[in-house]
Amino acid sequence: MNFQDLQRVETFQTYLDLALRKGRESRAGMKRPGRKVAPIDVIKNKELLRLSTVNKTISRALNRILTRFPTLDHLPPFYLSLLKATLEYSQVKKSLGALNWAVGKVNTFTTLYTVKLKKARELSLVHHLPKEYVGRISSVMRQIADPLIYLEEVRKVMKRYPAIKTELPTVAIYGFPNVGKTTLLTKLTRSTPEINSYAFTTRNINVGNIRMENRTIQVVDTPGILDREKKMNSIEMQAELVLKHVANVIVYVYDLTEPYPLKDQKKLYARVRKQYPALPIIPYLSKVDILEAGKIAASGLKCLTDYKMVEKEILRRLRVR
Ligand SMILES: Nc1nc2c(ncn2[C@@H]2O[C@H](COP(=O)(O)OP(=O)(O)OP(=O)(O)O)[C@@H](O)[C@H]2O)c(=O)[nH]1
Numbered sequence: 001m002n003f004q005d006l007q008r009v010e011t012f013q014t015y016l017d018l019a020l021r022k023g024r025e026s027r028a029g030m031k032r033p034g035r036k037v038a039p040i041d042v043i044k045n046k047e048l049l050r051l052s053t054v055n056k057t058i059s060r061a062l063n064r065i066l067t068r069f070p071t072l073d074h075l076p077p078f079y080l081s082l083l084k085a086t087l088e089y090s091q092v093k094k095s096l097g098a099l100n101w102a103v104g105k106v107n108t109f110t111t112l113y114t115v116k117l118k119k120a121r122e123l124s125l126v127h128h129l130p131k132e133y134v135g136r137i138s139s140v141m142r143q144i145a146d147p148l149i150y151l152e153e154v155r156k157v158m159k160r161y162p163a164i165k166t167e168l169p170t171v172a173i174y175g176f177p178n179v180g181k182t183t184l185l186t187k188l189t190r191s192t193p194e195i196n197s198y199a200f201t202t203r204n205i206n207v208g209n210i211r212m213e214n215r216t217i218q219v220v221d222t223p224g225i226l227d228r229e230k231k232m233n234s235i236e237m238q239a240e241l242v243l244k245h246v247a248n249v250i251v252y253v254y255d256l257t258e259p260y261p262l263k264d265q266k267k268l269y270a271r272v273r274k275q276y277p278a279l280p281i282i283p284y285l286s287k288v289d290i291l292e293a294g295k296i297a298a299s300g301l302k303c304l305t306d307y308k309m310v311e312k313e314i315l316r317r318l319r320v321r
């Protein structure tokens with residue numbers, strides 16, 4: 001899913017002003033009737049067109065928001081968990097519900113005032129009813145002021161969600177900070193995310209694809225994890241949700257050149273192993289090109305050290321699944 005294209009949600013006043021302006025323009029732009037029509041009916045027809053234009057403009061604007069935002073009931077578990085962790089789920093639901101309510105309400109008032117206007121016999125009433133209609137519509141729109149403001153906040157948060165295809169077979173690269181996770185992603189895929197010689201370079205989830213044997217395998221590079229007891233930050237939590245809901249295989253990256261003790265790296269590995277017993281884990285040792293001789297043997301690790309081997313192993317693991 002991709003939330004990057006969600007469009008900005010404007011204030012109620014913006015939508016209302018737009019609808020009223022379009023309404024006025026439609027009234028002004030109406031052609032003179034060809035045949036002889038009573039003066040009161042000329043005005044009536046203009047006002048009727050104005051009402052339907054206001055209705056159409058508001059419905060279109062609000063429905064566009066409603067259709068672009070994901071349907072909460074159909075969100076894949078990864079995005080649903082992410083949403084619940086980063087936003088107030090019930091408030092998102094309520095705000096979208098409020099927009100739906102407003103579309104219905106504006107529609108009902110439009111029908112009501114269309115009928116009233118058609119029936120009106122006096123000119124004063126023909127002038128008065130549209131004013132009353134605008135008052136009613138304004139009041140409905142005012143009632144969705146807060147939901148619209150909140151949905152704009154929601155959009156800004158969702159824009160930062162990673163674009164993960166939850167239906168693709170997925171490999172998650174996991175491990176301590178600065179161990180070479182993103183470098184491995186760039187070797188496995190053609191993506192070119194940022195790589196740096198300092199920890200916590202990856203502040204978001206990077207995604208790349210491997211095309212092999214006529215299938216696409218998604219590779220997700222997670223930010224570095226410190227196996228802390230204390231509460232996880234939002235980025236660490238995203239990495240955790242990838243393992244929980246999206247990954248079919250994990251590549252765990254070990255690094256013997258970084259200051260993180262091997263004991264801690266093994267502990268994180270064991271934690272992941274225990275937490276996700278159904279997921280195969282491929283241990284990979286990075287930076288062997290700069291590793292002192294004998295260090296691998298001394299570590300007792302049994303890892304792949306070449307990304308080509310990792311690729312083969314990923315395929316093998318996915319094939320047996
Ligand atoms: N020599 C050598 N350097 C490597 C290798 N893999 C990664 N590096 C270097 O290690 C540093 C960190 O690499 P990244 O790929 O950014 O590591 P990361 O695990 O994604 O780091 P965070 O995103 O901060 O958690 C960079 O300076 C890389 O160039 C490798 O196999 N050999």
Ligand SMILES: [Mg+2]
Pocket residue numbers: 181182183201202221222223224
């Ligand atoms: Mg990285």
